[in-house]
Amino acid sequence: MHRSAPTTLALALAFAGSSLHAQTVIRIGTASPLSGPGAHQGKDIENGARMAVDDLNAKGIVIKGTKVKFALMPEDDGGDPKTGTAVAQKLVDAKVAGVVGHLNSGTTVPASKIYATAGIPQISPAATTPLYTSQGFRTAFRVVANDNLIGRALATYTIATMKATKIAVIDDRTAFGQGLADEFVKGIKAKGGATIVSRQFTNDKATDFNAILTQIRARKPDVIFYGGMEAVAGPMLKQMKALGIDARLVSGDGICSERLPLLAGDALGDDKVVCVVAGGIDGPQEATHDAFTQRYRQRYKLDVQSYAPYAYDSVMVLATAMQQAGSAEPARFLPALAKVKYQGITGSIAFDGKGDLRDAALTLFTYRQGKKTRLQVVRAN
Known part of the structure; x- marks a missing residue:
């Protein structure tokens, strides 16, 4: 399940002040179980995030006047807390701009401390434990309701x-x-x-x-x-x-x-x-969600399990905050992420002061x- 990123992606984005320099690859990490009993749910997260990355690249996203390319770095945490922290450190060391993950609450919480220390935003498309967003980390967000x-x-x-x-x-x-x-x-x-x-x-x-x-x-x-x-x-x-x-x-x-x-x-x-x-689609949003599930099925020859739409929206929210801030440097776009308002496949996304989803549907x-x-x-x- 794990693939090594091309060596050209090993370079981090370089920034000076608010200017985006020539290196235009923005790496987004995903962390979820790609092995073990939760692998089908974890792969669902990776697949949804990959669709978002491909859609962003097809649009030709520009940040502060420079065209950028997004690249996905998927990691397998096995649904295990110890592996989850190792994966988190690996993504931090790879200088990803943001992380979509984890699936399990038991991996999300310990990993969140590593992302917080590094100042890298983490959006969970699945973890529901209230502890995740009650730790006071400004880097922790989720796009689903909590327990x-x-x-x-x-x-x-x-x-x-x-x-x-x-x-x-x-x-x-x-x-x-x-x-x-x-x-x-x-x-x-x-x-x-x-x-x-x-x-x-x-x-x-x-x-x-x-x-x-x-x-x-x-x-x-x-x-x-x-x-x-x-x-x-x-x-x-x-x-x-x-x-x-x-x-x-x-x-x-x-x-x-x-x-x-x-x-x-x-x-x-x-x-x-x-x-x-922990999420819900109704009213006019149903047509958008149905179109996504059709695209997903055509691409992967699989049905959406649960979390692919939330992973997709998580990537899009990260990209939206980068565009609004004019920077893919976490320290610069984190404030924009905290205030973001985005209409996604899963509905309206905005975060409260803890990083929890406002007006969460179930x-x-x-x-x-x-x-x-x-x-x-x-x-x-």
């Missing part, structure tokens, strides 16, 4: 629409899974009208859930909430069915992919799963006949 909003939206939907009164909660103990489960539980308690009847834990590589599911079955919940990824949720659904557990599964964007039906098989059922993606999905089916777009600010 506070996701947990609140799922809690509201679970009680108000699904009419659940007894809820069991499982998480995989990762920064993402545990954080999302905690926010969901907070939302349930704040909303009232339902009881958490069991709180169980697993890990992100587990395959056997019989012990915890047997305990949960005795509590007869209406809903099981799972904080984690689809690699675990798929087998979990199969074991729920085998144990005769009739509860529906509710989760975040970690399971809300096109791959879940392959992992869950006939245990998926219709309307058995409700999940939310999309609720279910699965019917093995297909991910949209329920509704909500805004949970």
